[in-house]
Amino acid sequence: MSAQPRPSTLTAAETAEPRAGDIALPLWIIVLLFLLLYWGVVYFDQYSGGFSPEVYMPCRSTAELAMYQPPAGAPEFAGGKTVYENVCGLCHGTDGMGKPGQAPPFVNSEWALGNPNRMIRIPLAGLTGPIQVAGQQYNLAMPAMGAALPDDDLAAVLTYIRQSWGNKASAVTPEQVKAVRAEIGNRTQPWTAEQLNAIQ
Amino acid sequence: MNPNHPKSPFIIHNSSFNLPPSVAPDVIDASCRLPLVVLFLSAAVWLLTASAFGLIASIKFHAPGFLADSAWLTYGRVRPAAVNAMLYGFCLQAGLGVALWMLARLGRTTLAAPWMVIVGALCWNLGVAAGVVGILGGGSTGFENLEMPAYAAALVFLGYLMMAFWGVLTFHQRRERQLYVSQWFLFAALFWFPWIYSTANLVLQGFGARGMAQAVIAWWYSDNLLVVWLALVGLAAIFYFVPKLLNRELHSRYLALMAFWMLILFASWGGIPASAPVPAWMPTLSVVTTVLGVITVIAVFVNVFRTTGGKCLMRMSNPSLKFIGAGLASFVVVGFASAVTALPAVNQVTQFTWFTIGKGLLNFYGFFAMVIFGAIYYIVPQLMGQEFPFPKLVRAHFFTAALGVLLFAVPLAVGGIAQGLKLQHAVIFADIAKGTLPFLRASTVGDLMMALGHVMFLVNLGGLVFQFYRGRALSAWAEATAEIKTAEARP
Numbered sequence: 036m037s038a039q040p041r042p043s044t045l046t047a048a049e050t051a052e053p054r055a056g057d058i059a060l061p062l063w064i065i066v067l068l069f070l071l072l073y074w075g076v077v078y079f080d081q082y083s084g085g086f087s088p089e090v091y092m093p094c095r096s097t098a099e100l101a102m103y104q105p106p107a108g109a110p111e112f113a114g115g116k117t118v119y120e121n122v123c124g125l126c127h128g129t130d131g132m133g134k135p136g137q138a139p140p141f142v143n144s145e146w147a148l149g150n151p152n153r154m155i156r157i158p159l160a161g162l163t164g165p166i167q168v169a170g171q172q173y174n175l176a177m178p179a180m181g182a183a184l185p186d187d188d189l190a191a192v193l194t195y196i197r198q199s200w201g202n203k204a205s206a207v208t209p210e211q212v213k214a215v216r217a218e219i220g221n222r223t224q225p226w227t228a229e230q231l232n233a234i235q
Numbered sequence: 236m237n238p239n240h241p242k243s244p245f246i247i248h249n250s251s252f253n254l255p256p257s258v259a260p261d262v263i264d265a266s267c268r269l270p271l272v273v274l275f276l277s278a279a280v281w282l283l284t285a286s287a288f289g290l291i292a293s294i295k296f297h298a299p300g301f302l303a304d305s306a307w308l309t310y311g312r313v314r315p316a317a318v319n320a321m322l323y324g325f326c327l328q329a330g331l332g333v334a335l336w337m338l339a340r341l342g343r344t345t346l347a348a349p350w351m352v353i354v355g356a357l358c359w360n361l362g363v364a365a366g367v368v369g370i371l372g373g374g375s376t377g378f379e380n381l382e383m384p385a386y387a388a389a390l391v392f393l394g395y396l397m398m399a400f401w402g403v404l405t406f407h408q409r410r411e412r413q414l415y416v417s418q419w420f421l422f423a424a425l426f427w428f429p430w431i432y433s434t435a436n437l438v439l440q441g442f443g444a445r446g447m448a449q450a451v452i453a454w455w456y457s458d459n460l461l462v463v464w465l466a467l468v469g470l471a472a473i474f475y476f477v478p479k480l481l482n483r484e485l486h487s488r489y490l491a492l493m494a495f496w497m498l499i500l501f502a503s504w505g506g507i508p509a510s511a512p513v514p515a516w517m518p519t520l521s522v523v524t525t526v527l528g529v530i531t532v533i534a535v536f537v538n539v540f541r542t543t544g545g546k547c548l549m550r551m552s553n554p555s556l557k558f559i560g561a562g563l564a565s566f567v568v569v570g571f572a573s574a575v576t577a578l579p580a581v582n583q584v585t586q587f588t589w590f591t592i593g594k595g596l597l598n599f600y601g602f603f604a605m606v607i608f609g610a611i612y613y614i615v616p617q618l619m620g621q622e623f624p625f626p627k628l629v630r631a632h633f634f635t636a637a638l639g640v641l642l643f644a645v646p647l648a649v650g651g652i653a654q655g656l657k658l659q660h661a662v663i664f665a666d667i668a669k670g671t672l673p674f675l676r677a678s679t680v681g682d683l684m685m686a687l688g689h690v691m692f693l694v695n696l697g698g699l700v701f702q703f704y705r706g707r708a709l710s711a712w713a714e715a716t717a718e719i720k721t722a723e724a725r726p
Binding site for chain 2: 057058067078082083084087089090091092
């Protein structure tokens with residue numbers, strides 16, 4: 036057909052078409068394959084969520100599952116942070132340190148950490164007049180910021196205040212809030228420090 | 236009944252199984268010549284086009300104002316245009332050319348209907364051109380690796396069918412009974428692309444899948460094209476050229492068989508990232524099958540290693556073997572990197588970083604393109620019966636290409652890991668993005684080196700084709716204008 040010489044320098048001279056040898060598979064690659072297959076099946080079993088179309092992030096152990104649950108005992112805590120930042124944080128600060136001369140701090144505050152029956156009353160009707168907080172004298176006119184909040188939200192935000200920024204006081208339950216609301220009725224007159232101190 | 240009697244049913248009459256005699260290699264090459272010239276030359280032009288677009292996209296990281304006024308050349312269009320020109324213009328087209336030649340040679344038969352292959356190649360190139368212009372004009376579909384608009388996709392699909400059909404027919408007309416390893420891979424590849432391309436396009440554009448299903452289908456398609464199809468053709472070429480050029484037997488047919496079935500059975504499930512917001516079993520299945528891909532890589536590597544007798548292919552004097560050796564090395568690196576980064580703990584760091592981009596480019600340029608260059612540098616002189624006009628450029632191409640691949644892959648991998656680790660404790664996103672700039676600059680140098688290599692490739696290929704057809708035209712002209720000898724005129 037073609038009279039020209041076959042290429043010789045650049046490419047190898049034309050050779051026969053290749054053939055394959057009949058040497059068997061090495062044993063180690065079969066072992067490796069089965070080890071990987073075994074791993075694959077175990078891995079798939081752990082992470083596949085049983086082929087459920089609703090499982091996006093399967094947990095392998097009860098410990099991992101528990102990690103994603105809200106902390107036990109204070110279910111209102113997380114919601115409390117949101118309420119705090121919307122309602123209280125503007126004056127009392129997102130760090131709970133308050134504003135000098137205007138809003139007292141919650142951190143190490145005897146009012147925030149003390150008797151919950153006194154603390155619950157403050158957001159329900161407000162506070163007025165001179166008050167001693169954490170060694171500082173304040174002259175307040177706090178409106179009834181919490182009067183419109185439902186019982187569980189108010190309980191959540193008070194719990195948040197009592198358990199954040201290093202505070203470690205007992206949680207406030209919605210039942211306690213409900214009881215205090217019932218006691219004070221439809222009072223709109225702000226509390227004074229003396230009135231609050233009289234309450235046990 | 237005597238079992239040795241000629242009419243005995245126990246005797247297989249060899250004559251009834253006799254195939255027509257093998258066709259001589261010259262005749263096979265002559266039948267492949269024009270279709271392959273069309274395929275390889277257009278592939279080389281697309282390769283350069285892709286490099287040019289890629290470079291424009293790359294420069295935008297250093298000078299965001301560069302060509303920013305032209306809507307056609309914004310990053311969001313130039314980059315997919317570059318990827319599509321590279322994938323469909325070069326990878327699939329050149330891969331098909333090499334596949335058709337190997338099918339004809341291994342079948343010891345001429346290429347069936349070369350003219351139909353040429354028509355198919357023209358249709359394919361028309362489709363790719365329409366697709367790239369469509370992407371630049373804003374008609375991208377928005378699905379990764381499937382950006383070409385529907386009209387272009389239809390042309391591309393038709394062009395593929397027209398070429399692959401004659402490939403299958405060439406396989407059918409083979410005159411050698413025993414199949415060689417590469418034929419399994421090629422035969423599978425011929426059918427694989429129409430399956431995935433039609434499915435992905437019909438489901439995404441025809442039936443209009445919505446929501447997360449779109450992403451899942453696009454991932455599935457990309458994985459099947461970039462991992463399965465490219466590996467099928469690339470490995471077929473490795474298994475063909477390494478023993479052929481060394482004039483040895485391939486070490487083991489069974490190792491190759493293992494690689495083949497691992498690829499077919501497992502590789503097509505991969506591609507869904509571990510953090511994808513889809514039901515957990517999908518990414519988990521992807522992780523398992525991608526890790527199993529390690530077996531494919533090991534089986535291929537051991538097979539070639541034993542065939543060469545442990546010698547490094549990149550240090551052989553034959554330039555085709557150098558290219559193929561570099562391609563095999565990249566294949567091994569990409570395979571292991573894919574397996575490691577599929578694991579959720581690692582994927583969390585590397586996903587959404589330059590590492591993933593670098594790994595993808597290493598698969599295109601490091602593995603597939605290198606193997607195909609090696610194959611073309613062997614095939615084309617065989618087709619033409621002539622040497623390349625600039626043999627030194629072939630070696631120069633190897634060194635620029637190898638250096639270019641190293642220069643983009645290593646910085647992108649290192650930069651990507653650094654970026655991913657910083658993103659774990661993200662402070663200011665923009666600062667982290669800016670921190671990757673030195674790595675991107677280094678990778679642009681790699682891009683430039685590779686583009687230079689592509690120019691050398693096109694010059695040599697175009698030069699040889701020109702030289703061949705010029706010689707033919709001259710001799711035809713000389714024959715036509717030769718004086719008619721009196722003896723012939725008056726018998």
